[in-house]
Amino acid sequence: MVRSNDEVAALLAEYADLISITGGEAYRARVYEKAARAIGGHHADVATLDLKGLQEIPGVGRSIAEKVTEYFRSGSVQAVEELRAKIPAGVRRLTAVPTLGPKKAHVLYEQLGISSVDELADAVHAERLRDLKGFGPRTEERILHGIELLRSAGDRVLLDVATELAEDLVARLSEVTGCLRCAYAGSLRRVRETIGDIDVLAAARTSAPLMRAFTGLPYVTEVVAHGTTKTSVRTDRGLAVDLRVVPPDSWGAALQYFTGSKAHNIRIRELAVRQGLKLSEYGLFDVESGARIVSETEEEVYARLGLPWIPPTLREDRGEIEAGTAGDLPDLVQESDLRGDLHTHTDLTDGLAPLESMVAAAAERGYAYYAVTDHAPDLSMQRMTDERMLAQREQVRKLDGERGGRGRRAGMRLLHGTELNIGPDGEVDWPPEFLAGFDLCVASVHSHFGQSRAEMTRRIVRACENPYVNVIGHPTARVIGRRPGIDADLDEVFAACARTGTALEINAHPNRLDLRDEDILRARRHGVRFAVDSDAHSVLHLAHIRYGVGTAQRGWLTKDDVINTWPEARLRRFLRKGRTERTRRGTGVPP
DNA sequence: GCCGTTTTCGGCCCGACTGTTTTCAGTCG
Numbered sequence: 001m002v003r004s005n006d007e008v009a010a011l012l013a014e015y016a017d018l019i020s021i022t023g024g025e026a027y028r029a030r031v032y033e034k035a036a037r038a039i040g041g042h043h044a045d046v047a048t049l050d051l052k053g054l055q056e057i058p059g060v061g062r063s064i065a066e067k068v069t070e071y072f073r074s075g076s077v078q079a080v081e082e083l084r085a086k087i088p089a090g091v092r093r094l095t096a097v098p099t100l101g102p103k104k105a106h107v108l109y110e111q112l113g114i115s116s117v118d119e120l121a122d123a124v125h126a127e128r129l130r131d132l133k134g135f136g137p138r139t140e141e142r143i144l145h146g147i148e149l150l151r152s153a154g155d156r157v158l159l160d161v162a163t164e165l166a167e168d169l170v171a172r173l174s175e176v177t178g179c180l181r182c183a184y185a186g187s188l189r190r191v192r193e194t195i196g197d198i199d200v201l202a203a204a205r206t207s208a209p210l211m212r213a214f215t216g217l218p219y220v221t222e223v224v225a226h227g228t229t230k231t232s233v234r235t236d237r238g239l240a241v242d243l244r245v246v247p248p249d250s251w252g253a254a255l256q257y258f259t260g261s262k263a264h265n266i267r268i269r270e271l272a273v274r275q276g277l278k279l280s281e282y283g284l285f286d287v288e289s290g291a292r293i294v295s296e297t298e299e300e301v302y303a304r305l306g307l308p309w310i311p312p313t314l315r316e317d318r319g320e321i322e323a324g325t326a327g328d329l330p331d332l333v334q335e336s337d338l339r340g341d342l343h344t345h346t347d348l349t350d351g352l353a354p355l356e357s358m359v360a361a362a363a364e365r366g367y368a369y370y371a372v373t374d375h376a377p378d379l380s381m382q383r384m385t386d387e388r389m390l391a392q393r394e395q396v397r398k399l400d401g402e403r404g405g406r407g408r409r410a411g412m413r414l415l416h417g418t419e420l421n422i423g424p425d426g427e428v429d430w431p432p433e434f435l436a437g438f439d440l441c442v443a444s445v446h447s448h449f450g451q452s453r454a455e456m457t458r459r460i461v462r463a464c465e466n467p468y469v470n471v472i473g474h475p476t477a478r479v480i481g482r483r484p485g486i487d488a489d490l491d492e493v494f495a496a497c498a499r500t501g502t503a504l505e506i507n508a509h510p511n512r513l514d515l516r517d518e519d520i521l522r523a524r525r526h527g528v529r530f531a532v533d534s535d536a537h538s539v540l541h542l543a544h545i546r547y548g549v550g551t552a553q554r555g556w557l558t559k560d561d562v563i564n565t566w567p568e569a570r571l572r573r574f575l576r577k578g579r580t581e582r583t584r585r586g587t588g589v590p591p
Numbered sequence: 592g593c594c595g596t597t598t599t600c601g602g603c604c605c606g607a608c609t610g611t612t613t614t615c616a617g618t619c620g
Contacts, residue, residue, distance in 0.1 A: 061594080098618090098619090102618095138611085225608055226608090232608090244607095258620085262604095265620095274595095274597095279605085
């Protein structure tokens with residue numbers, strides 16, 4: 001599923017690394033890194049752009065635009081090939097070892113000919129690093145430890161694991177005497193799909209008690225760095241956690257700073273510099289007088305730079321600064337906007353809880369409606385039959401409207417649905433007559449993951465064209481860290497969804513988060529609607545929906561884009577999908 | 592190599608921590 005934009009981004013990022021390693025100008029390396037990011041996140045396919053079009057991408061000038069066109073014309077870029085010839089690929093891999101950057105990697109290669117992580121480990125054991133300038137005994141230790149970490153892999157953890165740990169950390173540190181404020185920041189606050197390390201921020205007049213409490217936590221197994229403002233540890237699950245302690249009046253500037261992303265912060269600081277200001281984690285300062293202007297809240301910092309407060313989920317330098325300047329920031333969908341969940345399971349198939357428990361838990365969340373969508377028969381291990389499904393429907397009808405839920409006067413409405421399997425040719429489990437009995441159908445790819453791109457695309461587009469399919473479940477079928485997404489022309493799928501009135505799911509399960517943020521951004525441009533669903537298989541899973549909302553926000557979605565924020569009547573109209581009209585015309589009904 | 596409400600040249604984000612340094616370079620976020 002490699003888009004040409006991703007190919008080019010990877011190439012430019014490699015070039016940036018090679019420039020750093022060969023001791024090239026730092027600014028040049030940074031420019032290529034920036035261009036790589038800009039192209040990776042660009043909405044249009046760069047393979048279709050000419051020199052002029054390429055240069056309209058921010059951070060891409062003449063030289064980089066020419067390299068991109070050279071790449072598509074000839075399949076390679078001369079300048080990149082020249083550096084590749086000088087530096088073996090393994091040397092670049094060396095920089096993946098924590099504490100090893102481009103400079104040290106280059107010294108290791110130049111002086112000792114080391115060009116792989118294995119050779120590096122051998123060289124340390126053979127004590128060959130001892131004679132190198134700048135490499136002492138501590139460096140050797142750190143390198144060996146870094147290699148171990150690299151080999152033990154699993155360097156990023158899923159969102160729910162990191163969130164649960166961070167919430168526990170914040171709760172414990174908030175109890176420490178002298179702790180005035182505490183929160184997590186970093187990629188976790190931005191709700192990225194996986195988390196490399198956790199950043200926790202605290203405000204206090206003295207840091208020592210917090211630092212002591214932090215390093216003494218039961219799950220801390222290693223203290224990596226220990227200072228008065230910053231301490232880094234590793235937990236028993238291998239997760240790195242940083243604690244920063246700042247003075248209370250720096251809270252806003254520090255929270256802004258440590259939330260990132262790096263790319264967003266660089267842009268924000270450039271804005272500051274242009275106004276004769278300097279932004280650091282301690283505040284926004286006037287360069288000339290050195291006077292601190294603002295620092296207590298994030299809102300103040302953004303406001304002084306001429307921006308509204310930017311939600312953390314948007315802080316990726318994907319246009320949020322421009323939108324903020326123009327007053328065009330989207331009014332992002334919130335968890336409290338959700339009126340229901342449209343993809344859930346019970347113990348009739350592979351869920352863990354019976355229907356009554358799931359419904360009760362959903363009502364407790366305050367939902368106005370809730371769909372039960374157990375698996376359809378083609379997923380044979382679930383032993384679904386027509387009879388079992390119809391019996392469940394009767395049960396659902398009985399429970400419909402019975403539960404009032406938290407703070408609700410009217411009863412929660414139940415929808416009876418199913419999660420269909422999209423077969424290799426785009427067919428689904430049941431004929432139209434049977435499908436017509438459901439209030440909604442989710443349809444998902446659960447098999448034949450290895451089809452060709454053309455087959456896969458056609459298959460999903462056909463599912464969209466089925467008048468009974470309302471939502472494409474976990475559209476790319478990826479499982480984070482275990483299975484890549486299917487190879488399909490997503491833009492064609494998005495167009496089909498928009499055309500047929502089929503929603504795309506944002507599956508909130510932390511190991512799926514599918515669609516991902518970048519795909520949502522693209523789909524949105526096609527005018528597609530979305531359903532943020534938990535795909536809950538147990539009562540506890542219903543709460544996963546928060547991760548789906550975070551992902552939707554990262555895709556810039558508003559309440560109006562998400563069908564399960566809509567009032568029930570509007571949702572039901574959407575679910576009818578113009579079936580009668582379509583059926584009358586005799587199109588779109590599968591054989 | 593990119594970019595421009597002070598700029599077509601001369602800037603380019605900022606600070607903490609570590610190790611190997613007698614004053615700082617490299618790495619990280």
